[in-house]
Amino acid sequence: MLKKRLDYSQLKVIQLNILKDVDAFCRENNITYYLTYGTLLGAVRHQGYIPWDDDIDIAMPRKDYEKFLSNYNLNGSKKNVYQVVAIELNNAYPYPFGKVQDLSTVLLEYSDINYPLGINIDIFPIDGLPVDLKKSDKHFLKIKWLMMIMNLKKVKITIKRSFLKNLILLIGKILTLLIPYRFIVRKMSYIAQRYDYEKSDYVSNLSCPDGKHERTSKRVFENSIEILFEGNNFYAPIGYHEWLHNIYGDYMKMPPVPERVSHHKFEIYKIL
Numbered sequence: 001m002l003k004k005r006l007d008y009s010q011l012k013v014i015q016l017n018i019l020k021d022v023d024a025f026c027r028e029n030n031i032t033y034y035l036t037y038g039t040l041l042g043a044v045r046h047q048g049y050i051p052w053d054d055d056i057d058i059a060m061p062r063k064d065y066e067k068f069l070s071n072y073n074l075n076g077s078k079k080n081v082y083q084v085v086a087i088e089l090n091n092a093y094p095y096p097f098g099k100v101q102d103l104s105t106v107l108l109e110y111s112d113i114n115y116p117l118g119i120n121i122d123i124f125p126i127d128g129l130p131v132d133l134k135k136s137d138k139h140f141l142k143i144k145w146l147m148m149i150m151n152l153k154k155v156k157i158t159i160k161r162s163f164l165k166n167l168i169l170l171i172g173k174i175l176t177l178l179i180p181y182r183f184i185v186r187k188m189s190y191i192a193q194r195y196d197y198e199k200s201d202y203v204s205n206l207s208c209p210d211g212k213h214e215r216t217s218k219r220v221f222e223n224s225i226e227i228l229f230e231g232n233n234f235y236a237p238i239g240y241h242e243w244l245h246n247i248y249g250d251y252m253k254m255p256p257v258p259e260r261v262s263h264h265k266f267e268i269y270k271i272l
Helices: 008-028 037-046 062-075 133-154 163-175 181-192 240-248
Strands: 003-005 057-061 082-085 098-102 105-109 120-129 202-205 224-229 232-237 266-271
Touching: 008 062, 008 082, 008 098, 008 120, 008 232, 008 266, 037 057, 037 224, 037 232, 037 240, 057 062, 062 082, 062 098, 062 120, 098 105, 133 181, 232 240
Parallel strands: 057 120
Antiparallel strands: 003 266, 082 098, 098 120, 105 266, 120 202, 224 232
């Protein structure tokens, strides 16, 4: 396969084009979505990408997420260019949330996950939570345990770590050998859907939650507003201030310079 290596500025152009297509499809098909995580923070604080960020995240209530998965590949205007992938569509898919990828590109991530992907954006389902705080914490804990096992299986042993850390990592990998990756992903998805979004007062992304502080009143997502991101209007939840404050605290304050780095490691290519 002939391919040309791309730089991070080209990566962002391709990601933005994917987002534009997803936005157009959602508007045409009455599917609710919101910018989320660093993409939402970037839109609010920088009107675009956080300068050191290198991905795009959106979220959808579970019902809209399932509608999107069922229809995008069949009815998208650029279905030969962009493709949604998810565990609901392919048993071999190794993540508990969906992605829309550009089929003319290749993304090689430095991890033990061996699943071919192009440059992509992440799509997270939003699910319900119990009203009772203790039950909610237990619900998060089940997901976090599965995430820990999943991360243990995918992280690479490297000379950059100490011998002791690599030894502990190796023991952990051996202990989880008998647990198939797709079993963990499906189990996470099953647990995440335990509480119906439509019937819940509190909600969260449970496919890879950053912590129980992601527990949010559903009123945050009950309406949307348009917000500028890289010169284009996209949707944000009406209660974005509350959500960003829960996740990031004083989100308008820039982090210390040493923390202004990407957390993703990969190579990107255009197929010629």
